Amino acid sequence: MSIFACERCGCVDNTAVTHYWTRKEGSPALCSECDPEIGKWHGRFPKQSAAGMVTTPDGFLISPEEDARSRQAEEAAKSVDGVKHIGLFGVAKHYFEMGWNYSARWHADKPLPRLNPPE
Numbered sequence: 001m002s003i004f005a006c007e008r009c010g011c012v013d014n015t016a017v018t019h020y021w022t023r024k025e026g027s028p029a030l031c032s033e034c035d036p037e038i039g040k041w042h043g044r045f046p047k048q049s050a051a052g053m054v055t056t057p058d059g060f061l062i063s064p065e066e067d068a069r070s071r072q073a074e075e076a077a078k079s080v081d082g083v084k085h086i087g088l089f090g091v092a093k094h095y096f097e098m099g100w101n102y103s104a105r106w107h108a109d110k111p112l113p114r115l116n117p118p119e
């Protein structure tokens with residue numbers, strides 16, 4: 001469940017109650033009211049402007065509070081060995097690119113990595 005800004009009216013809508021995922025490639029992301037195929041607000045939550053929301057690198061919206069929390073988590077991750085340079089997002093991306101099977105195989109023949117190896 002992700003929220004996005006309507007490219008026509010600038011309100012916040014949810015990908016689950018619009019044609020966000022099924023829209024034609026390259027066509028704008030529209031809220032249910034601006035989408036001619038739906039044509040009215042769904043009423044699941046009040047219609048409100050996306051002004052003040054933070055856009056993530058993948059184009060979705062998060063609240064400024066959520067943004068602050070994820071920045072804090074990223075900062076905290078920097079103190080963990082091995083995560084220093086790529087951050088939490090980098091770790092997720094690495095596993096995604098390698099595939100979860102790779103990760104499972106890797107862990108199968110190696111002892112569990114120690115986050116804080118003894119000096």
Ligand SMILES: [Zn+2]
Nearest residue numbers: 006009031034
């Ligand atoms: Zn709209």
